[in-house]
Amino acid sequence: MPPRVTVIVHGPDVRGSFAECLAGVLRQLPPPGHGERGGHGERGGHGGSKGRGGNKSHGGHGREGGREPEAEVVVVPTDAEAREATARAVAKDGRLVVVEVPEGTPETEARVAGARRAGGEWLQFVAGRDRLPAGSLHALTGAIQLCSVPAGRHHADVILLNHTRSTWSTDGAPSPDGPLLDKAGHSPLPLVTLPGLLRLAPLLGTRLVRASFWRAHEEVLTAGNALYTAYALPLLADRVACSDQLALDARTQRAATLPPPVADGPEGRVEPYVAAYRLLEPGPATAPLRRTLYDLMTEDWLHIIAREQRGHDRGFFLAAAEAARACKPEGHRAPEGVDGVRQKLLEAGSYERYLRLAEFNDRRRHWRSLARKQKRALGAKVRARRGRAARKAPLDPDLAVFTAYWNRGVTCNPGAIATKLAEIAPHIKPVWVSGRARVPLLPPGTEHVVPGTPRYQEAMARATYLVNNVNFPTGWVKRPGQLHLQTHHGTPLKRMGLDQMPYPAAAHGLDFRQLLRRIDKWDYSLTSNRHSTLMWRHAYPSGYTELEHGYPRNDVYYTAGPDLVRAVRTRLGIAPGVRAVLYAPTHRDYESEWHPRLDLARLTERLGPDTVLLVRGHYFYSSSPSELAGLRATRRVLDVSAYEPVEELALAADALVTDYSSIMFDYAHLDRPIVVYADDWEIYQATRGVYFDLMERPPGAVARTEDELTEILAGDAWRDTAARTARAAFRERFCAFDDGRAAERVVRRVFLGTPDAELPPVLPLAERTPAPTPEEAVSA
Incomplete structure (x- = not known):
């Protein structure tokens, strides 16, 4: 079997980048000899046992029992420094395939030489100045898996992928390509049906091409x-597919550190576009592509003229103007506004008029910017004066500020604590921080403040208690005597806090120094199990007090009665006797928009009319349009992404299907079946990082494919003896402190100062009685 992917690293060494590029590739290859007898599947290390969903592996750890590695690496160094870096890498790992070319070979020829030596089914070209992000080899094979089609159907010639960008001062900044890639989906389609894909960054390393x-x-x-070549690949392909998984970290060196460009006149940025444009034969079939590519190349040329210190380069302007006139599609109309005026001036070759327009716009931008700065400066002075005045006033011992999920409303652990506070410490007044758009959704009568307002500044400065399940803004100045309770909002499977540092796809440019400053303001850190306590210690290192009191939001799982279970199911329209399966996947750091990873219509059809799916997308994607609208009419798939609180959905569900979401730890308190759908476990594990191997210690049955999930849910495996045994072990490990009285312990300890020895003790797991199941609620 040939390898799935050949990564071709080529080019010269740019200020030591070649060695770093190769090191990043080698870190992602399995150790030599690893998996030669079928990968991890034989011992269940990543695939799980056959009794828990089979041992098929996705994304780099074997190909359905085939040999490893999935990827081979071909290196084509084109200068002495790159050859030295390659020799050092080969000494560490002899699996690298080296192609010798003469000194100074152009990169185009180096790519040809590498491709002719490659043995993979797919090729990725990586310039030696760039890097492969952590987990990208898994992402490549995962993308191929996602974009594959059944035999007999058209396949993709090119897969378009996502990237990050790094400079001398920034590292791993996300690209704007994610939403476009995600919206395009994984199905192979002719490019003409999605001409907007030409607007993806023209980086050759993000084009995975069939060999x-x-x-x-x-x-x-x-x-x-x-x-x-970056444009020619999709233009020539019969079909392209898309995946927003990260394939490349494109690095831009400081111009001052690079040698002067050689023969990089107008032909360096004009001729490539023109040559790509000429690949499209004129006619109605290619008209959308021609229009899009024409707008793209003129936009790029105008950007060069305006932004890259070439505003006085008459030669470049005139060369671009000549190309624009030659390539202008018939009937093309310039865009509206100043951009359209610029395009028309370029087409006309009116260099002097363009300069006058540019000077006028520069002056206009200057005065507008100056006015905005003055307005902001005045507002900042007013807010600072109010803040200083509020901080001079004494703390209010009966004022508590609550917020959750970045000011999204009354929910989660803060919401449960506020409810208990009103019961046993009613003298303390809660005030909720809410985003302006969320105010109409607050429960009637909720006292609230909006960030940035004078009332918000006063509340933050004078409250004695501050409760949050995320962090308050870095700019909040904590006063002596204020108590900050960090409740968190889940049990960590994925890496959190400082533990994200080795995973750039997860960190997304997170400022870890600022994070530490926010952590240092915590007085209390609340946990629901010993695992969380230990993980928070190194993820969030500081001097706070750990409260192993349980999660208040989970109290309802032990206090709810049959009336609430029946009421929620009635509200959702679920008839008695119908099995309700809650499908709640988590966020992927390598996806910008959420799409169900299951064919929900097909799944419900196969499960039959006695099963309804409650589908809840992650709150990170609440602004994205739902893909479930077309399925609502069937009443077999319900989009409950906006339903609050999520705990009620759990009470209404007979079973949970999730991937790596922390909801599994909360749902386990109900002692009801949990099925893990882990179709991309290796990719998720490599890009996000995890604290333990969920495949080895799952809370129930595990499915690695949609067919396996259907088989589990259609049969008895979702609730059989093996599933119950796995769930019991999971509950023993992760359900230690939640017993229905967590909110009471927190209120008494933090707000009333009750010593730990006098708090209600945690009831042992064996002595707790979870809320009744839907079946039990019907007969109660």
């Missing part, structure tokens, strides 16, 4: 530089 397609079109694909 057979490359070889069939090698001469045309290598007729220009990397910019040309």
Whole structure:
């Protein structure tokens, strides 16, 4: 079997980048000899036992029992420094395939040499100045898995992928391509049906190309530089597919550190576009692509003229103008506004008029910017004066500020604590911080403040108690005597806090120094099990007091009666006797928008009319349009993404299907079946990082494919003896402190100062009685 992917690292060494690029690749390859007898599946390390959903592996750890590795690496160094870096890498790992080319070989020719030596089914070209993000080899094979089609259907020639960008001062900044890639979906389609994909960053390293397609079109694909090839690949492909998984970290060096460009006149950025444009034969079939590419290339040329210190380069302007006139599609209309005026001036070759327009716009931007700065400065002075005045006033011993999920409303642990506070410490007044758009959704009569307002500043400055399940803004100045309770909002499977540092896809440019400053303001850190306590210690290192009192939001799982279970199911329209399965997947750091990872219509059809799916997308995606609208009419799939509180959905559900969401730890308190759908476990594990191997210690049955999930839910495996045994072990490990009285313990300890020895003791797990199941609630 050939390897799935060949990564071709090529080019010269740019200020030591070649060695770093190779090191990043080697870190992702399995150790030599690893998996030669079928990968991890034989011992269940990643695939799980066959009794828990089979041992098929996705994304780099074996190919359905085939040999490893999934990827091979071909290196084509083109200067002495790159050859030295390659020799050092080969000494560490002899699996690298090195292709010798003459000193100074152009990168286009280096790519050709590498592709001719490659043995993989797919090719990725990586310039030695760039890097592969952590987990990208898993992402490549995962993308191929996602974009594959059944035999007999059209397949993709090119898969378009996502990337991050790094400079000398920034590292791993996310690209704007994610939403476009995610919206396009994984199905192979002709590019003409999605011409907007041409607006993806033209980075060759984000184009995964089928080797057979490359070889069939090698001469045309290598007729220009990397910019040309990045456009030529999708333009020549019969079909393209998309995945927003990260494939490349594109690095931009400081211009001052680079040698002067060689022969990089107008032809360096004009001719590649023109050559790519000429690949499209004129006609109605290609008209959408021609229009899009024309707008793209003129936008890029105007950007160069305006932004890259070439405003006085008449030669570049005139070369771009000549190309624009030659390529302008028939009937093309310039965009509205100043951008359209610029495009028309470029097409006309009116360099002097363009300069006058640019000077006028520069002056206008200057005065507008100055006015905005003055307005902001005045507002900041007013707010600072009010803040200083509020901080001089004494603390209010009966004022508590609550907020949850970045000011999203009365919910989660803070909401449960506030409810108990009103019961046993009613003299303390809770005030909720709410975003302006969320105010109409607050419960009637909720006392609230909106960030940035004078009332908000006063509340934050004078409250004695501050409760949050995330962090307050870094700019909040904590006063002596204020008590900050961090409740958190889940049990960590995925890496959190400082533990995200080795995972750039998860960190997304998080400022860890600022994070530490926010952590240092915590007085109390609340946990629901010993695992969380230990993980928070190194994820959030500071001097706070740990409160192992349980999660107040989970109290309802032990206090709810049959009336509440029946009421929620009635509210959702679930008839008695119908099995309700809550499907609640988590957020992927390598996906910008949420799409169900299951064919929900097909799944419900196979499960039959006696099962309804309650589908809850992650709150990170609340602004994204739902894909479930077309399924609502069937009443077999219900979009409950906006339903609050989530605990009521759990009470209404007969079973939970999730992937890696922390909801599994909360739902386990109900002692009801949990099924883990882990179709991308290796990719998630590599890109986000995890604290333990969920495949080895799951809370129930595990499915690695949709067919396996259907088989589990259609049969008895979702609730059989093996599932109950796994759930019992999971509950023993993660359900230690929640017994229905967590909120009371927190209120008495933090707000009333009750010593730990006088708090209600935690009831042992064996002595607790969870809320009744839907079946029990019907007969109660």
